[in-house]
Amino acid sequence: MSGSTRRERVERREEAIVQAAHAVFSELGFDGATIAGIASRAGVAEGTIYLYFKNKNALLEAVVGRFYRQLTDGAASGVESLRGTRRQLEFLARHHLVNCLAHWRILELMMLLYGRVPEYGQDGYYRFNKTYVAVFDGVVRAGIDRGELEPDLSLAIVRDLFYGGLEYSARTQLLRGPDIDGIDVDAIARRLVDMLWAGAQRRPVAAGDDDSTVVDRLEAVADRLERLKT
Amino acid sequence: MSGSTRRERVERREEAIVQAAHAVFSELGFDGATIAGIASRAGVAEGTIYLYFKNKNALLEAVVGRFYRQLTDGAASGVESLRGTRRQLEFLARHHLVNCLAHWRILELMMLLYGRVPEYGQDGYYRFNKTYVAVFDGVVRAGIDRGELEPDLSLAIVRDLFYGGLEYSARTQLLRGPDIDGIDVDAIARRLVDMLWAGAQRRPVAAGDDDSTVVDRLEAVADRLERLKT
Amino acid sequence: MSGSTRRERVERREEAIVQAAHAVFSELGFDGATIAGIASRAGVAEGTIYLYFKNKNALLEAVVGRFYRQLTDGAASGVESLRGTRRQLEFLARHHLVNCLAHWRILELMMLLYGRVPEYGQDGYYRFNKTYVAVFDGVVRAGIDRGELEPDLSLAIVRDLFYGGLEYSARTQLLRGPDIDGIDVDAIARRLVDMLWAGAQRRPVAAGDDDSTVVDRLEAVADRLERLKT
């Protein structure tokens, strides 16, 4: 039944190729990967790949695109199924961390795409990344609306800290060793969100809050005076 | 005079090669760079490079090592010249951000090293990164000691958020466009530290505690001012 | 009606393929042309071409054969409709020149055939070229018979000069630029025949001989005019 029409066979083959490319790019990077390697992994001849993709760059584009789509879908559907800003953020953190650990090289390839496919660059990256990040943005905005988060929060900064923090953490783990399974993703995600939450949650406006600023200024004055002396 | 001994001539040549390699790797990436290109940029013959470095990978190792050393030196000396946890952190943020923007590709190469030089990996990365990050860790620990930061803060998490947030921000900027000069590094660094500070600072357990901290710090300033007089 | 029998449909398809091949070979040369390109131009699938022709070489053979047949037919029918050696030669010159300019690459392919299809070579070329050139030979022989041309003329040499001169002229024009339409084919053909005529015409052995030829020809014209009357 399924898979017997020509159209379906073609689609399955294309998917097989992209999957193989994903795996090989992940292992060896873009330049390290070879079309021959991808082809043999996909179970097709070298030439066949060029029936589906114009060249190696186009294949990279397809791999990254597909990955981003899956990443975004996973994030969106997870968020939808959960209630509560905090729990949604923790899910997103886990989701991102898991994917970073499993597909680190693919995320790097996205950067490569920028320099390698001129007509890509801004457009391609932006399209994919914006839709992905929009899920996070939505959660944060909802948190602000519900009064859980500071209203004049800089979305850009929280986003940088959130995704950057997760990626840096993933990178450190990966560089430590290749046994991903031993990593306690849940704990990392929870603690990272904890700290971010502490910085981003709505603070009661108290009179004493401004003190630290005053002290900072005084310290700066002291610094300057010290330097004048020497 | 200077540079006339054989030893010095050799060292200058080696430095020229590493510098050239840094520049070319930065522009073209590791696989995009060619030994010929690096040699011509360094003003030496291709073969000469192999007198100083076993192969292309060793050259990469040297470039990354030198970069990390400079990065660490810059961070350490900057921190030393400043007082105040907050201001030290802001300096480190600026420093890291500036270097990310200027040498992004080199930071990527570090990851490459991991997969490309098997005997590198853990060892090399750890050695360099640990010393670099130690500067940050020192500042945070001092902050905790001074009671400015939450004592049971997870250093790993703050570090991930700090460096990860900066790098994610840098990446976004770089993907947006190649004109680095238009980026307001100061503002980004300050706001990022602001938010992190909010999440990491010592939280008032009781109303009175808050005041005592302020008083403590003010007294410290007074001390310093008094010392200036004498 | 026409074209509905199986036999006719097959023939039309074969003709379409050869026509497409002619066009593509003309534009891109033999090695530059692709079966895919020819197939799409002919409006058939790639595989279909192999139902009609054993391989690319056979297709080349067919194209050259068809071209030579058309060339020969055009020459023969043109000569038949004209009277007078000189005017026939001028027609042949124009005819050859026009076809050289329009189908230069195809003429080159004929040479290719020689090296590419071993069993072709002598046989194929000779068959086609002999029948084509036979038209010219006939005209020249008739001219000799009528006493207009030198009796012990070397047919081979005149032929070489005639066709060679035209082709060399065509090549020069083509190399000068691709705008064929601006070339004054008539003028070139006429002047080339003029010069050849000067070298090939019956040379007066004595003063009287010249006159008698003129008289002979005039009488022939008179005869024809008389016949028209009746």
Place this chain on the structure above:
Amino acid sequence: MSGSTRRERVERREEAIVQAAHAVFSELGFDGATIAGIASRAGVAEGTIYLYFKNKNALLEAVVGRFYRQLTDGAASGVESLRGTRRQLEFLARHHLVNCLAHWRILELMMLLYGRVPEYGQDGYYRFNKTYVAVFDGVVRAGIDRGELEPDLSLAIVRDLFYGGLEYSARTQLLRGPDIDGIDVDAIARRLVDMLWAGAQRRPVAAGDDDSTVVDRLEAVADRLERLKT
């Protein structure tokens, strides 16, 4: 002694490569030739060829250029050593014919160059061909000056007939069979020049010369009348 300096070794190697390329291009044509084949014939590695020539096209350019230079030199020095327009022309005819027979494919490649190397085309062909053909032009002009040849001769036409005739003759011979040695180059060259000479030599202006034109016109009238009838 000779050949021991680096500079000389490089020059000998370049010459060896061009020679090998000439031979292989001659045998197999441009597309039929492979870099591997040329390299092995030249006794160098494939990569070495790319030290001397940017790519296959550049190699073709070098081969054609070198051939044309040799052709021109041979023509010029031969003409210089002979006296008498007729004998000079016969020499040029022999020279061209011999070279056509020995290097036919190379002459064809020149045409290829036109379509293949865009920045070549007119310029390259013209430069080479003009200098080559200038030798012939000089001989003819001298003949006119000496009163041996018709003063209002069209140089372009004589040239087309001369070179075209020789090339057509060569082509016919080559297509007949590959045993070049059996061809009586001298006889062909002499007879071809004979005929051209007859058409181009200065003719005594006689009253009867215009007769043939008159007859032509009468024949044309007869033609038209005949056609009206049918």
Place this chain on the structure above:
DNA sequence: CATGAATGAGAGTTCATTCAT
């Protein structure tokens, strides 16, 4: 009969590395 997806050999080209000078 017709299709067009699949094949895989083979091409041009690059470049890290070596080694005679």
Place this chain on the structure above:
DNA sequence: GATGAATGAACTCTCATTCAT
């Protein structure tokens, strides 16, 4: 020490030809 010419393995991509549908 320094050079840079030489190497050749390896890569990407093309395309004539086949064959299951």
